[in-house]
Amino acid sequence: MPTPTGSVTVSAPGKINVCFLVGPLLSSGYHRVASVYQAVSLLEHVTATATDEPGIGLSVEFTPGSVLAARARRRADSGIDLLAAIPRDATNLAARAAALVLAASDWDGGVHLHLSKAVPVAGGMGGGSADAAAALVACDALFGTALGSRELARLGEQLGADVPFALLGGVAVGLGTGTELTPALAPVPFHWVLVPADFGISTPRAFAALDEHRRAVTGGAGPDRIPVPAAPADVLHALRAGDPQGLAAVLHNDLQEPALGLAPQLRPVLAEGLAAGALAGIVSGSGPTLALLCLDEDDAEAVATSLGHRGIDAVPVTGPVTGTQILSRTSG
Numbered sequence: 001m002p003t004p005t006g007s008v009t010v011s012a013p014g015k016i017n018v019c020f021l022v023g024p025l026l027s028s029g030y031h032r033v034a035s036v037y038q039a040v041s042l043l044e045h046v047t048a049t050a051t052d053e054p055g056i057g058l059s060v061e062f063t064p065g066s067v068l069a070a071r072a073r074r075r076a077d078s079g080i081d082l083l084a085a086i087p088r089d090a091t092n093l094a095a096r097a098a099a100l101v102l103a104a105s106d107w108d109g110g111v112h113l114h115l116s117k118a119v120p121v122a123g124g125m126g127g128g129s130a131d132a133a134a135a136l137v138a139c140d141a142l143f144g145t146a147l148g149s150r151e152l153a154r155l156g157e158q159l160g161a162d163v164p165f166a167l168l169g170g171v172a173v174g175l176g177t178g179t180e181l182t183p184a185l186a187p188v189p190f191h192w193v194l195v196p197a198d199f200g201i202s203t204p205r206a207f208a209a210l211d212e213h214r215r216a217v218t219g220g221a222g223p224d225r226i227p228v229p230a231a232p233a234d235v236l237h238a239l240r241a242g243d244p245q246g247l248a249a250v251l252h253n254d255l256q257e258p259a260l261g262l263a264p265q266l267r268p269v270l271a272e273g274l275a276a277g278a279l280a281g282i283v284s285g286s287g288p289t290l291a292l293l294c295l296d297e298d299d300a301e302a303v304a305t306s307l308g309h310r311g312i313d314a315v316p317v318t319g320p321v322t323g324t325q326i327l328s329r330t331s332g
């Protein structure tokens with residue numbers, strides 16, 4: 001392998017689960033799911049730079065001009081550092097991804113990762129997973145390991161259930177724990193408005209709340225007895241047909257009620273989104289980001305503007321978009 005020099009910058013998308021069905025709880029602590037992922041045009045960027053010093057360095061910013069950056073500036077005025085929620089040590093998913101590729105390389109130096117984040121942190125959009133996917137691809141290109149998409153997906157799966165999808169992008173059905181991906185067709189873009197919350201929801205807490213609810217309603221029967229969910233044909237049909245009204249009618253997330261139970265302040269925001277003209281709204285993944293589906297681009301702009309006038313941060317996005325992409329490479 002040649003000696004790594006310079007930097008590689010890679011983008012990776014955040015995701016919405018347009019349908020998320022949660023099946024039985026496994027002994028591993030994960031659940032079997034049937035998820036329909038859609039990658040959306042809110043991107044993380046990771047720049048990997050080779051360093052002579054061994055080890056993995058990390059720096060993080062909110063992408064200049066993003067809603068996250070604007071919110072961080074406002075919070076900084078009250079002495080709150082929103083970047084502090086992102087781990088800077090070896091537990092960061094991007095650092096863990098880089099460690100896996102370093103181990104597969106013969107490079108005895110290190111790497112510095114710079115993360116530019118636009119996907120809400122702990123927001124249910126797989127931002128950390130997108131960073132991990134981007135770091136896998138950036139380090140693979142930098143170190144010349146040429147691991148190939150199947151091996152990168154295998155490494156990604158070790159880091160988190162959403163990492164393989166961030167590598168792939170587009171629309172895909174995820175079975176198993178979400179990592180057994182089958183690409184699906186969605187030839188026409190859908191228009192969404194994302195409403196990031198100014199707090200996070202822990203994904204394990206949302207799943208635990210769902211399991212608790214299921215124990216209560218089944219009179220104690222375990223969450224491990226829930227049937228294995230199948231890919232939802234009606235959702236895939238609406239995506240293939242490019243039919244936003246059809247999709248609005250079948251959006252579904254089993255984690256929505258648990259997330260709204262943990263964060264009831266999201267209910268009126270969902271209602272405001274519908275009042276502003278969205279076709280339907282859903283909690284994204286484990287929340288708290290809300291995804292409002294709109295008829296077309298003009299409606300999405302109007303919904304975002306209307307929410308903005310009410311003091312609610314709202315970002316129009318489209319999906320599907322591609323997965324990880326190498327954007328630039330500098331030598332030395």
Ligand code: ATP
Nearest residue numbers: 092093094121122123124125126127128129131203
């Ligand atoms: P999930 O993929 O579990 O649904 P999420 O999309 O809700 O996660 P993330 O932004 O990925 O949320 O972060 C979840 C947690 O992971 C954070 O609270 C943070 O402690 C940790 N974390 C690790 N690496 C990162 C990273 N690169 N960016 C953000 N958070 C990270």
